[in-house]
Amino acid sequence: MSLTASDKDLIMKNSVGSLMNRREFIHLCALSAAGFAAGCATNPVTGESQFMLVSEADEIKMDRFYSPQQLSSDFGVVQDKQLEQYLQSVGKSMAAKTHRPQMPYRFLPVNATYVNAYAFPGGTIACTRGILLSLENEAELAALIGHELGHVNARHTAEIMSKSQLTSAIVGGVAVIAGVYDKNYGGVAAQIGMLGSGALLASYSRDNERQADDLGIEYMVKAGYSPEGMVGLMDMLKSMSNHKVSTADLLFATHPMSNERYKTAVKTASGKYNAAKSNPLHHERYMDNTAGVRKVKNAIFLMQQGDALMAQKKYTDAESRFNRALKLAPNDYAGLVKLSQCQLMMKNYKKADRSILLAKNAYPQEAQAYYLSGFIKLNREDYVPAFSDFNTYDKKLPGNPYVIFYKGYSLEGQRRNKEAAPYYNKFLQIVQQGKQAEHAYTRLKEWGYIKK
């Protein structure tokens, strides 16, 4: 929202309500009902007053609730202490130079193989193995992290939420992640590819991107890197965008890309930040600290090919890519989950079950495998272990309403209707639409819990 000086005065003088149109008012009510405070805030980057419905505490609360779901759908944090500490130290050194150094930042490498990086509004920033493989040096990594820090500092997600319907998009996003393996509700085949599709991530405007680039280069130079890192990053993204690299689709969906961003980086690096051009890029240090990911580089490329084949429903070919990937990187959690998903799609439940057990053992702290495992059990009509899987998922990653539904569904499968009813009831209090809601409602009616 861009306000004129007199608009800003009005906001200062009057209550917010008098300035809102009907849609904004309805939205405000929706947010307030969810526990958000309304009002005006000073943007930490521009220093200007902006219409803001989301407080800093809300940003952190949302981050804590939604980021674990996204991290899990990206196969969790890479089990590589050196890499994790490295990202954390590069990120922290830059966070100290930002406009909101007080935010509880964390910088995480995630196991996903597609090319992406993202930020949640409270300061959780993640980079996939796919993008880490595409970078050449630490300055490019700093540029990438700087850009994401830019989104957090300019409060872009909070801004989008204050203007639009991101809350409902986010709640729907949990649904998308939750619903994918369903046998009876919505079709497994069409939706399995949706997992990790980033439904929980904000889509930024081109202006947001320009501002994040601007802030990113500022932060990285302040942290002592050469601005050439931003040029290198933009060059890499530009060539991916031009060659329509499908593993980077989500990146470009959530971060609009144009040649303009590359040109701006070249201009800014040689203009405003020319003096910093002789600062280091740290190529060696980057290669050393990302050696663990590089070691399984060919396995990751095979998984990317497998994903593309899955999207084309060529499951036999996809399965063989995942199997080849796992020969190169045995016990790779993402590889095992993908293989199991593929086998589930082929209705080979026995194989899918075996693969998902290996995945659970490879990364016991991670939740997603339990979800998939629960669905495989439902397909085998093995309702007792299905309940146990959904229950474990719920303990590891609470707050997903669909898990509540499937716990009820697993109990119904065991003809324990009395115990299933409270789960269906609880689910309906959160979700009122879709096939699962219809199922829960119908059963509660049949069982006499809802009067006709």
Ligand SMILES: [Zn+2]
């Ligand atoms: Zn962006």
